[in-house]
Amino acid sequence: MGVANYEEKISWDSTKSNRVHTLEFGDGLLWGIGGNGLYNMENNFGVGADVQFNAWYNEIDSITAVNAISFTDSGSVKNYEFQAALYVTYNYKTDNGITLIPYAGCLYSNLTSNIDDAIKYQDINWNYTVGDLDSKDNFGLLVGANVGIRDNFELNLEGRFIAETAATAGLGYKF
Numbered sequence: 001m002g003v004a005n006y007e008e009k010i011s012w013d014s015t016k017s018n019r020v021h022t023l024e025f026g027d028g029l030l031w032g033i034g035g036n037g038l039y040n041m042e043n044n045f046g047v048g049a050d051v052q053f054n055a056w057y058n059e060i061d062s063i064t065a066v067n068a069i070s071f072t073d074s075g076s077v078k079n080y081e082f083q084a085a086l087y088v089t090y091n092y093k094t095d096n097g098i099t100l101i102p103y104a105g106c107l108y109s110n111l112t113s114n115i116d117d118a119i120k121y122q123d124i125n126w127n128y129t130v131g132d133l134d135s136k137d138n139f140g141l142l143v144g145a146n147v148g149i150r151d152n153f154e155l156n157l158e159g160r161f162i163a164e165t166a167a168t169a170g171l172g173y174k175f
Contacts, residue, residue: 025077026059029056030055033053080114087106141161154171155171
């Protein structure tokens with residue numbers, strides 16, 4: 001569970017003007033499900049994988065434009081995202097009981113945005129309608145680290161790039 005924010009940029013190149021419209025959506029409730037696994041090899045190296053599905057809903061807040069004045073109408077979007085990742089890890093253990101596991105790898109991410117009743121807006125010259133969208137840069141990189149604190153707590157920091165731009169932080173408890 002969490003909160004997701006969504007921004008969409010639409011650009012037009014023409015001989016008359018270069019228009020860039022940015023659609024800003026409000027924060028929406030995100031929910032997801034997933035799992036991961038790690039196989040520890042010798043010499044502190046490991047190989048890991050994770051799979052997850054996320055979904056969230058956002059209402060449009062505003063539309064801004066470059067080289068045009070934009071007027072907001074209304075609309076909302078439902079986003080669905082499937083992700084899978086493979087990565088390598090290295091396990092450092094300190095004398096005071098803290099474990100550091102940095103990791104890096106590749107990921108696949110597919111985002112689908114289902115727009116309810118089409119988002120409609122206008123500028124001085126044109127009326128625009130935005131329909132459903134699918135991601136196009138589906139492969140990317142990830143880097144992160146797990147920090148084991150005592151026996152049962154683990155802090156996770158992660159960044160994902162190219163296919164998406166995302167940063168996450170989490171605290172987990174091992175039963």
